[in-house]
Amino acid sequence: MALLSSNSKDSSSCVPSGSRDSNYCRKQKSLGLLCSNFLSLYDRDGIDTIGLDDAAARLGVERRRIYDIVNVLESIGLLTKKAKNRYSWKGFGVIPKTLQLLKQEGLKESYTSFEDPLPFKVLDDEVDEKFQSSNNSSQTDKSNASSVPKIPGLGASKSERKEKSLGLLTQNFVKLFLCSEVEMISLDEAAKILLGDAHDMSMMRTKVRRLYDIANVLSSMNFIEKTHHPETRKPAFRWLGMKGKSQMASTNALILESKKRTFGTELTNTSLKRCRGAPSLNTAADQATITPSQIRAECMTAKKAVDVSDSEKGSLQNVQNYHYGPFAPINVLKTQPSSNDERKQPRDWESLAKAHTPQYHNQALRDLFCHYMEAWGSWCSEVAGKNPIQLQS
DNA sequence: TTATCCCGCCACCGC
DNA sequence: GCGGTGGCGGGATAA
Numbered sequence: 001m002a003l004l005s006s007n008s009k010d011s012s013s014c015v016p017s018g019s020r021d022s023n024y025c026r027k028q029k030s031l032g033l034l035c036s037n038f039l040s041l042y043d044r045d046g047i048d049t050i051g052l053d054d055a056a057a058r059l060g061v062e063r064r065r066i067y068d069i070v071n072v073l074e075s076i077g078l079l080t081k082k083a084k085n086r087y088s089w090k091g092f093g094v095i096p097k098t099l100q101l102l103k104q105e106g107l108k109e110s111y112t113s114f115e116d117p118l119p120f121k122v123l124d125d126e127v128d129e130k131f132q133s134s135n136n137s138s139q140t141d142k143s144n145a146s147s148v149p150k151i152p153g154l155g156a157s158k159s160e161r162k163e164k165s166l167g168l169l170t171q172n173f174v175k176l177f178l179c180s181e182v183e184m185i186s187l188d189e190a191a192k193i194l195l196g197d198a199h200d201m202s203m204m205r206t207k208v209r210r211l212y213d214i215a216n217v218l219s220s221m222n223f224i225e226k227t228h229h230p231e232t233r234k235p236a237f238r239w240l241g242m243k244g245k246s247q248m249a250s251t252n253a254l255i256l257e258s259k260k261r262t263f264g265t266e267l268t269n270t271s272l273k274r275c276r277g278a279p280s281l282n283t284a285a286d287q288a289t290i291t292p293s294q295i296r297a298e299c300m301t302a303k304k305a306v307d308v309s310d311s312e313k314g315s316l317q318n319v320q321n322y323h324y325g326p327f328a329p330i331n332v333l334k335t336q337p338s339s340n341d342e343r344k345q346p347r348d349w350e351s352l353a354k355a356h357t358p359q360y361h362n363q364a365l366r367d368l369f370c371h372y373m374e375a376w377g378s379w380c381s382e383v384a385g386k387n388p389i390q391l392q393s
Numbered sequence: 394t395t396a397t398c399c400c401g402c403c404a405c406c407g408c
Numbered sequence: 409g410c411g412g413t414g415g416c417g418g419g420a421t422a423a
Binding site: 026052063067085205206 | 411
């Protein structure tokens with residue numbers, strides 16, 4: 001295989017001859033661009049079924065590439081397989097439901113196995129059951145778009161192959177954002193978390209390659225955006241969710257501008273935060289950028305906080321309808337305002353801020369939170385003309 | 394140098 | 409055996 005591959009490339013890349021023309025541009029062949037073109041073709045009214053051969057022909061690519069796109073799109077519910085070579089287009093309307101289901105599954109899983117080195121890997125059976133039922137009914141009932149979509153071509157007994165599928169990897173990658181509250185994650189770190197076998201470098205590299213494929217497709221739909229860690233400058237991806245998708249259509253200019261924002265100005269950039277209906281108590285630091293190397297430690301810390309009790313967790317969600325995830329401030333559970341508290345001194349912002357200032361275990365997070373508070377303070381004085389909240393260091 | 398990811402081989406599966 | 413599917417990793421390109 002290697003020989004054949006390298007031979008075919010020798011004749012087509014180093015020397016611009018053969019099938020690859022002299023002005024070959026890699027970007028023009030990218031999976032992300034291909035996905036954009038695919039959506040341009042099929043994301044419209046009147047589109048019901050999509051033929052893979054047709055798609056490949058119209059997009060001018062080989063079938064293999066269409067499989068890559070379709071697998072990712074199907075994993076998030078945009079498509080469902082109808083028959084061999086034929087898919088049914090569901091559209092972006094199903095995405096909120098899909099994300100909600102993925103989040104539910106991911107949260108359930110993370111609560112039971114966050115200490116597992118591969119917290120998002122163990123859900124296969126459960127997901128598969130849902131996929132199976134989803135697929136069965138999708139053959140006849142298109143209203144089933146609310147179910148988390150089945151991954152294509154995965155027989156129940158092919159667990160090993162299934163575990164490596166692009167679709168499942170896509171779902172787990174998305175869960176990583178939905179459930180961990182991590183604002184930014186590198187693909188290396190994602191691969192480590194999703195794979196578990198971080199010691200196997202070969203497998204890691206393969207996983208990262210697939211994550212690049214997935215990330216390209218997701219970012220072409222504006223579900224995520226590529227960015228860089230502000231300190232390490234390491235490449236990473238930030239979750240935008242449906243907000244990114246909806247704003248892509250209506251406010252391209254705004255998004256382009258926001259992509260240029262610097263890390264320190266992110267505080268007021270709430271429009272691009274993930275779409276999860278977070279309440280106003282959601283702190284800036286809660287949405288902060290986390291260095292990948294801090295993820296595991298913070299996961300463990302937050303796991304302990306979240307695991308205080310199921311009832312406590314339930315009440316938190318009832319009150320706030322919001323889940324902090326593994327990066328919640330450690331005192332969040334203790335300082336949630338009761339219904340009585342909410343009536344007390346609603347305008348005493350300073351004491352409120354002091355009472356609710358998160359006490360992160362991690363020094364970097366504390367610094368980050370201070371940074372946000374400073375930014376907020378300057379924003380208040382500059383824009384809103386209010387007194388900045390004094391920082392607790 | 395490192396990050397990115399295209400490309401196509403080939404194993405697997407159902408018919 | 410055959411065609412559809414998709415995991416996989418070499419190695420080229422981009423940054």
